[in-house]
Amino acid sequence: MADKCSNLEKIAEAKKAWDEGPVAKTCGRFPERKEEFVTVSDEPVERLYTPEPSVMKEYNEKLGFPGQYPFTRGVQPTMYRGRLWTMRMYAGFSTAEESNKRYRYLLEQGSTGLSVAFDLPTQIGYDSDDDMSAGEVGKVGVAIDSLADMEVLFDGIPLDKVSTSMTINSSAAILLAMYIAVGEKQGVSADKLTGTIQNDILKEYIARGTYRFPPKPSLRLISNIFEYCTKSVPRWNTISISGYHIREAGSTAAQEVGFTIADAICYVETAMKAGLKVDDFAPRLAFFFAAHTDLLEEVAKFRAARRLYAKIMKERFKAENPKSWMLRFHTQTGGVTLTAQQPDNNIVRVAIQTLAAVLGGTQSLHTNSKDEALALPTEDSVRVALRTQQIVAEESGVTSTIDPLGGSFYVEQLTDKIEAEALAYIEKIDELGGMVSAIEQGYVQKEIEQSAYNYGQSIESNDRIVVGVNKFQVEEENTIPLFKVDETVGKLQTDKIAKVKADRSEETVKAKLAALTEASKGDDNLMPFILDAVREYATIGEICNAMEGVFGQYTETFN
């Protein structure tokens, strides 16, 4: 021990001599390119990092071993040597028929899981023929109005073999119920279903916008899902607590971690208050983060998030099952980093971001396509995005050892720093009375907006360079072929709703919806009521309206 410390002192002395000698001399003759170097999140970056005493002294406590608390180096003992991450491409557009074709294509191309993008009316719980849905049907994802659409969406896709992630939040309970019902029709019981629903309403209020009901009933629905799945759909990830959209809205890396884990704290507290035991539901909580181009900052971010979450679950919530401590996460490369200018350059950005996610130990990954600053991606550009993951997996060599950047003097120190900053945000939110209250006060939204403004200004002033945007521009004709959604989808879906309504028993549907409304007034778990209505082909709009009468609507507060 004494030897190690004196060794650190020797390093510090040598560094001082290096700073004052060669560095000072060189800087005197050739000043560095910038006075201050910072990460994309504005974290200052030093010229050189040397061993940090705590990493050496507290290796077991701070880093430990993969698959063990505090999981800094990864959540599985063998990581990618055992199994690669799930290559899960987010896709969906137009009708269930069209999206079903894209899913089959992706599975043929080597995708190992599905990720369903729903259109905005489905995400907010409006039927395609609702006035509110005008112009939006089938645009950013597939339109699902009733179980009939869901049956088509998964036609020929065996739900016992493919895991499915669904980006659905305020209407998550309904889409999960539809998935269970499709499974029943395929002869796959709910206990065999694997997948994830996003189900993270708090970040909808903060950053993404597809809320429907106010926070209290929304959180109740989430707890209902936790409870229902624990008993009936045990292999399902009941929530994907998402920093991705917080980052997309403009947050820094540390804010992404801090706000996301603060959301997680709110969900855990809500479920525990509803009487659930932390170790019964926490192992099924999952996370979702962004991967941006600042490679080393991102790797540090993922490592910091894992360690911080493990500590909070163990110490704050007294979880005892190691699975409750594990932060398992999906990653998507950063949509906002894509440029409309010189779109081919985006392939390179996505490749770096893929490396960041993999070096950060992700469990699954979606890679964006080069054309997504302009439109939904074409099939060809999606293939390149998927191949990017496959090249990193099969050719780069980074999958052969676990956490290869662990022990990097810089990455370890940045990991500590992001963890400390994220924790400070969590403490601030605790002070404000928790996440719901922090959102209602506009605190989180304002913090993110300020970071987004600072970032934008740093580009306007050329302090930060985005290739093709404020440096290395070219005159270009926009000639790349873009994907177009058929404008007639709204009409097609309207016709389908009419057919579904003609074929079902109106009386039964009405009775099921009335039962759901009645149950919404009390404390019962709403999942069985929703499932009953779904099985009778009640539409998503009808089901949401049945609850909205009791729950009310949320409208954004801002100033």
Place this chain on the structure above:
Amino acid sequence: MSDSTATGAKVRVLIGKPGLDGHDRGAKYVAHILRDAGFEVIYTGIRRTPEQIVDAAIQEDVKMIGLSLLSGAHNTLFKRVLDLLKEKGAEDIIVFGGGTIPPDDVPGLEAMGIKAVFGPGTPAKEIVDTLNSCLA
């Protein structure tokens, strides 16, 4: 710069998010840079109907409306805003737009009366200069 020379009053702009799209980073950023440039900006918040946006614009007596949309519903919803302005006799309000808008759609939007469309990565200065020249 953006003071109307006769009165010295600031030019009022309404930034609106029509439809169901919740991506508001761009809208909030543009609102901020326009304020920096001397405009008086009213931001509607997300998920407003074209009716709500047009009513607010008339009520607030704005000179310009900026519409931000990333969901692909621009052809329907931008048109609806223009139609409503016409119906209410407020077609003198200048309408511009931004968001994830395929370049192929821009000529159509301009033909229906959108004065300028700003794609991703447009510098603040270009937006401000364009709006000022629309006002001139």
